[in-house]
Amino acid sequence: MALITISGYPSSGKSQRAAQLKRHLESRLADPSYTGPSLSVVLLSDDTLNIDRSSYNDSRSEKPARGTLFTAVQRNLAQNTIVIVDSLNYIKGFRYQMYCAAREIKVRVCTVYVLATPDLCKQWNNERTDRKAYVPETLANLVQRYEEPSSMVRWDSPLFTVSWTDEDVPADDIWRTITEGVVKPPNTGTQAVAKAPTDALRTLEHTTASIASALVSEQANSGSLGGTTTITLSSTLKVRITLPPRNVTLSELQRLKRQFVTLHKRAITLGTTEKGVVDWSEQSVADKFVVYFEENIKQ
Numbered sequence: 315m316a317l318i319t320i321s322g323y324p325s326s327g328k329s330q331r332a333a334q335l336k337r338h339l340e341s342r343l344a345d346p347s348y349t350g351p352s353l354s355v356v357l358l359s360d361d362t363l364n365i366d367r368s369s370y371n372d373s374r375s376e377k378p379a380r381g382t383l384f385t386a387v388q389r390n391l392a393q394n395t396i397v398i399v400d401s402l403n404y405i406k407g408f409r410y411q412m413y414c415a416a417r418e419i420k421v422r423v424c425t426v427y428v429l430a431t432p433d434l435c436k437q438w439n440n441e442r443t444d445r446k447a448y449v450p451e452t453l454a455n456l457v458q459r460y461e462e463p464s465s466m467v468r469w470d471s472p473l474f475t476v477s478w479t480d481e482d483v484p485a486d487d488i489w490r491t492i493t494e495g496v497v498k499p500p501n502t503g504t505q506a507v508a509k510a511p512t513d514a515l516r517t518l519e520h521t522t523a524s525i526a527s528a529l530v531s532e533q534a535n536s537g538s539l540g541g542t543t544t545i546t547l548s549s550t551l552k553v554r555i556t557l558p559p560r561n562v563t564l565s566e567l568q569r570l571k572r573q574f575v576t577l578h579k580r581a582i583t584l585g586t587t588e589k590g591v592v593d594w595s596e597q598s599v600a601d602k603f604v605v606y607f608e609e610n611i612k613q
Contacts, residue, residue: 315353316396316492317387317416321403321463322428324370324448324456325439331428331476331483332357332400338485339396350493356390358383359400361446370402371452380408387412391419396492406461406469413469422495424488425470427463430478468498514582514594518575521599525553525607526567533561553600556608566611574606 318335322328339355342348360367360379363386369379383401390397403409409425416423430438435457439447448456463470472491474484528545536543540559546552582594 315351315393316422316424317391317412318396318398318488318492319403319409319412319423319425320398320400320428321409321425323404323430323432323435323460324402324453325435325442326428326430327438327478328402328428329359329361329400331426332359332398335426335483335485335488336398338483339489342485342489351394353394353396355396355398357398357400358386358390365401367446367448367452370456371449380405384408384411384415388415391416391421393419393421402456402460404456404460406463406467409463410469417498420497420499422492422497423469424472424474424491424495425463426483426488427473427475429475432457434478511594515579517594517596518578518582518599521547521551521596522571522574522603525555525600525603526564526571529555529557529562529567530564533557547596547600551596551600553604555604558611562611570607570610571603573610574603577606578602 320328320332320335336355336357343353343355360369360383363382365379365382369375383399387397387399399412403412413423436450436453439450439453463473465471465473472495474488476483524547525545528547532543532545540557542554542556544552544554578599
């Protein structure tokens, strides 16, 4: 249904805002007047994922911590779930990564920027008694490296800014955004890549070579020039092909075969983002090669 990214300085009150938002959303979903789909609200945070604050002390430990968070986001994103990500989310590249994951699942997105001054964050961090305070040097480093969300970039918008002076989050506006907002479709960069079967490359090479060889034999045996003919490759594989009004040489067939194989080899090794299931069966490859041959052979 939706991905809500909470972002802000360390010890800026993000967890408090995330809890407020979760209560609002669950209250609306439980209201008898709500007639929409059945949804659940999932709150992901450093605490729920057992990520210690010391993980942010250096980049070597921070990277796997972000990996744990991103894996949890991917695992929980679904059409029937509202995911609230309560973490620093201070790197715009990481926010973009979560945005792409949300687009792939086709859920709505928004960002909540929890705003507080660095001095207030330092004060609140020092006043913490829950053993979840940041080391002063780490807090100062994270504040300095923080990349502020912007409504001008697609992965941070729609953007809601909540100041430390606000009593509550803009629950009404966020609710409308995640239930009525535009669902951005996945593009080539965010689509899951459909992989070809393991024997697709062998099928491509074998089928095209068989057609080229069969065409040479057909021309030699029939002596006919041009016209439509049926090539039988096996008891289950036949193709109809239209030949030009001349003899097609073996070198021409081999050249067209190489071009066709090269053209399709990339889709096999790297995958394809074509809509629907790509058919790499012998019949499909044969039919595609016939079309390629007829379009590219010189008359």
